[in-house]
Amino acid sequence: xxxxxxxxxxxxxxxxxxxxxxxxxxxxxxxxxxxxxxxxxxxxxxxxxxxxxxxxxxxxxxxxxxxxxxxxxxxxxxxxxxxxxxxxxxxxxxxxxxxxxxxxxxxxxxxxxxxxxxxxxxx
Numbered sequence: 001x002x003x004x005x006x007x008x009x010x011x012x013x014x015x016x017x018x019x020x021x022x023x024x025x026x027x028x029x030x031x032x033x034x035x036x037x038x039x040x041x042x043x044x045x046x047x048x049x050x051x052x053x054x055x056x057x058x059x060x061x062x063x064x065x066x067x068x069x070x071x072x073x074x075x076x077x078x079x080x081x082x083x084x085x086x087x088x089x090x091x092x093x094x095x096x097x098x099x100x101x102x103x104x105x106x107x108x109x110x111x112x113x114x115x116x117x118x119x120x121x122x123x
Contacts, residue, residue, distance in 0.1 A: 020042060086108070
């Protein structure tokens with residue numbers, strides 16, 4: 001990830017509502033969450049206010065939207081979130097930390113879907 005892209009992403013995340021939205025979308029997984037449900041989860045915030053923040057996050061490349069009927073569904077962009085973690089951890093231990101390298105590798109594989117092993121544990 002380029003430093004400029006990281007700065008844009010971190011700038012977007014540095015606002016409380018936007019950080020809360022991204023965290024909600026991470027929990028929602030690959031299915032995402034409708035804009036109305038995001039507003040409800042944020043204590044019934046005004047739709048115009050949520051729309052402003054969603055737009056800001058989308059412009060920063062952290063989330064994307066899709067239309068499903070009358071709803072707009074927002075999802076986290078997993079690759080960008082993994083790139084942010086990798087950007088922060090890249091030079092950990094002078095660039096020679098096997099644990100961080102493994103964590104970064106695992107983050108890059110995340111799709112927002114539970115793994116098969118996780119699904120079996122939950123059932």
